[in-house]
Structures are given as C-alpha cells and as structure tokens.
Amino acid sequence: MLPRIVVMGRPNVGKSTLFNRLAGRRIAIVDDTPGVTRDRKEVVARIAGRDVLLVDTAGLEESAPDTIPGRMRASSEAALRGADLVLFVVDVRTGLTPSDRAFAQWLRRQGKPVLLLANKAEGRQGAANSLEAYELGLGAPLPVSGEHGDGFGELHDEIREALPPEPQEEEEEDDADRPLRLAIVGRPNAGKSTLLNALLGEERMITGPEPGLTRDSVAVKWIDETGKPVRLVDTAGLRRRARITQALEQMSTAATIAALKECEIAVLVVDAVQGMDEQDLRIARLAEREGRAIVIAFNKWDAVEDRAAARRRLEDVLTSSLAQLRGILIVPLSAATGRGVDKLMPTVREAYEVWNRRVPTGALNRWFEDALSRHQPPLVEGKRLKLRYATMPKARPPTIAIFGTRAELLPEDYRRYLVNSFRDAFDMPGVPVRLNLRGTDNPYSEE
Structure with a gap:
C-alpha cells in the first residue's frame, strides 16, 4: 500500500497550488476564491523518489456539521484518519489566524506526523515571516511557495525523512547502502550526456553536436569506483525561459527542475571554452535556492588554450555573482576524452559530506x-x-x-x-x- 500524504489547512492558504506542484501537473482547480476545493482529490505522485498517494482536502472551517463547510471539514477529517503524513499549510502573507492556531492545536492531538508548511514565502522576507509559525507547536516551519516552486527541494527531503520506511529491500538498507542522488544539469550542448557516459564507461545516452538531444530526465543506477551506489540523473539542457516555446520543451524543463529538487548533489556542467554565462548562474542559483550542494564540472578542458586565464575568469564570475556559494568545488575535465573524469566523484563525495555535516x-x-x-x-x-x-x-x-x-x-x-x-x-x-x-x-x- 502506498504511503498517504494529506494536505490540510484553512481555506485559501494555497493547498491546491501546493498539491498541483507536488503532483507535477494541474489536477486541482486553483482560484483566489476561498472554498474552491470541496471534495478531497487523490492522485498517485512521485515525491522524494517514492510513489505516494497525495490527497488534497477542503479548507478547515469552524461550522455546524449540517452546513456545507461543516461537511467539507468532516471529509477532511476522514482523510486524516488514514494519513501517514500531514502537510499543514499556513499563509505567511496574512499571518497566523485564530483558525490556524485552533486547527494546529487539534492536529497535535491526532498523533499523526506533521510537516508545517509556511506557504507564499517568496523571497527573503517571506522566509523571515514564516518564523511566526513556530508558535503553533508543530516543529520548524518550512518556507515554500506553491506558486513559484521555492523550497520544494527541502520539502522533498523533509517528506523523505518523515515517511515510514519502504517495505522489503528498502527497509533493510542502512545509510551506507542508500544511493547518492546525483543530477547532471547545465545548458544545452555543455556535455552532460557525454559526462554520464564517461562515468558509466558505456554509451548509455545518445550524444552528438546537436543541442537538445536529451529531452527527458533519465535515471541510471550505478556503483562508483569506491563500491558505493549512486543514482545518476541526466537532464535536458535548461535554456532561458524566454526561449522555451514548444510544449515538449516545457515538459523537458519541468522534468529537469523536478530532478534538481529530488537530488542531493547537482553537478553543473559548464562549457570551459565558452565560459560561465548568465544561464549557468541561473541554474546554480536555482540549485542553491533548493538547498542542493553543487559541484562545477568545467567540461571541454582539453580544448581550452589559455587554461590559467579561463580558470581566473570562472573564479571571478563565481566571486562576483555567486557569493552565496563561496568556495564552490570545481573539477576541470574532458568528458569526451575521459581526462579528469576520475576526479569528479571524489569531489562529489567531499561536497556531500560537507552538505550533510552537523555541528554540535x-x-x-x-x-x-x-x-x-x-x-x-x-x-x-x-x-x-x-x-x-x-x-x-x-x-x-x-x-x-x-x-x-x-x-x-x-x-x-x-x-x-x-x-x-x-x-x-x-x-x-x-x-x-x-x-x-x-x-x-x-x-x-x-x-
């Protein structure tokens, strides 16, 4: 049986928007009018690397049982009874209301695992405003934006930790056996698929000089040279939003962003001949916004004539435009010839240890x-x-x-x-x- 995740909260806090974003497609109707969702909706979705049953519920309201809001609340409470995890949503723009506090107190008594989502927390001020939700007593609030997708990488991580363990094989795995989730991202034609082939030692992905050959995210299970499991995901190249016109490319972009949110380490492949441009920086900022650790694979290094100057230019761009990731690890390599590729995974493991480190x-x-x-x-x-x-x-x-x-x-x-x-x-x-x-x-x- 699939684990059941139930989205709950008072009306108009953005539950259906979050539901659609987690489901990966538009299922629930979204509108500014409170109470649009009256019946709970269920969909099988892939979240945090697992198949789950995701449930959207009507807004929780204090009303008599025989009224429509009262019957909507009864439906939501029925959904809660079978839940393995509850996503309790509040709106940071309006702040906490007496209804939020009352339903949070009621939810604490139900004995269900709860993740507190502070929705509509776009930007730095939104994240700061989300701290008010600490007083609900449901743990640390997670600032997210269902509309813009902010914070969904961390949300996937929190869901993965909160869900009950998978049966059989997954239940027996310890942390040492769990595969490292690694996504290879970058602009079109930077050499992402060539790099994946070089790591695997086989022609797993179609490669060529034409940009955009990879149209969907492709996951490959692999054992690296240390004998540890890795889940590699090759992704479609991310272009500037203004240049994305076809529906197929829009779906490819959505799959790439979803892979970025589910990974632990993002390897950003940069064309060393062209250098790091604004689109590379956008991708790096997206990974940083989702809380992913980043390693830069400076590809096509064999074609660079003045390597010292190319390295200086890269470091200048990182210093001036990516200061929030100061000290980011860089691996010069050539995916086509294989030179330097052996240094990538040790660097990835080093970044993972830092990203996963706790300080007493x-x-x-x-x-x-x-x-x-x-x-x-x-x-x-x-x-x-x-x-x-x-x-x-x-x-x-x-x-x-x-x-x-x-x-x-x-x-x-x-x-x-x-x-x-x-x-x-x-x-x-x-x-x-x-x-x-x-x-x-x-x-x-x-x-």
Missing part, C-alpha cells in the same frame, strides 16, 4: 560568541539587537537558527558576515547555508 551545539555557540565579539551587531532604529544563542536544527543543507531580541531585524550585510564566518569556522565551502532568525518578545514593551 556547544561548538556552534562558541563560534557564535566569538563572531559577536569580533563584530557586534549594528544598531537598528537606534537600538542594539541582542542575539542570545544559536542552534543547528538540521543539515542538508546546513541550517543555523539564531534567537534574540529583534533578531529578525538583522541587516543583510550582518547576515552575510555570520554565514561567511560560519563557513570559515567549520570548513563548509561551496554549499548553501540557511540562516533563520527568530526574535523574542519583550514582555515589558507596550502593545
């Missing part, structure tokens, strides 16, 4: 105190921000939660200082680092 709370707070003593937080509106302590609620990617009075007002440049200091202190180059700031209320302040 004691060491984290020693770093935090030292960072504050070296550079005090600035005044905001004439008042000093009092940052008290830090925790690391999760890795994959490394995530720091900082608590203190008015911590959410911390300026952007000081946030970058903390992230860069954290990278240097714990040797975490080239992986996304999440910084969550949670302010504490002053009981003596006026309402």
